[in-house]
Amino acid sequence: MTAEALTSTALSYGRLVPVTVHFDDLDALGLLHNARYPLMAERAWAELWQERGIRFEGDWAAAGDACNAVKELTITYEAPVTRPGPYAVHLWLERLGTTGLTYGFRFCSADGATTYARGTRVLVRLDAATLRPAPWSEEFRAAGRELLRPGG
Known part of the structure; x- marks a missing residue:
């Protein structure tokens, strides 16, 4: 089953992105090392944004909305992952502000039914020249609105 099909059947918001836990x-x-959960969430977000044309290719000035920095990360571990194999990361936006956003994530079973960890991460869009907060582009905001959790 594709991630889109899983999203429509198992989730009422956000996107389920397949990931693999290796030995x-x-x-x-x-046990899946605690530092791997946010790493896999980061990789899932990178894949999702790349599908929407937002990517970093080595040039901060050309990166646009991909020029951003993490302000805060929280994670709660709910159940241990004890074996390699297919899993997923459920991604959504909690808040989409002018220069920042808060995204939510769940590290879960491949079908999205079992949650192993959940968290949030706050990102700030940066101006490449000054490294000060800068507004998200309208294209980014439109893509982000599609991922907002109801009530977010």
């Missing part, structure tokens, strides 16, 4: 992602106890 070397596990720690000495055989």
Whole structure:
């Protein structure tokens, strides 16, 4: 089943992006290492934004909306991941402001039914020359509105 099909059947908002846990992602106890959860969420977001034409290719001045920085990250671990294989990251926007946004994520089973960890991350769009907050483009805001959680 595709991520789009899963999104329509298992989720009422956001997007479910498939990810893979590899053997070397596990720690000495055989659990997914705590630092891997936000890394996999980051990779899922990068894939989602790249599909929408927003990407960083080495030039901050040309990066546009991809020129951003993390202001805050929170994560809560709910159940251990104990084996490699297919999983997913459920992504959505909680808030879309003028220069910042808050996204939510769940690290979950491939079908989205079981949650292993959840969190939020605050990003700030930066001006490449000054590294000060700058407004998101209208194209980015339009793409972001599609991912807003109801009530977000």
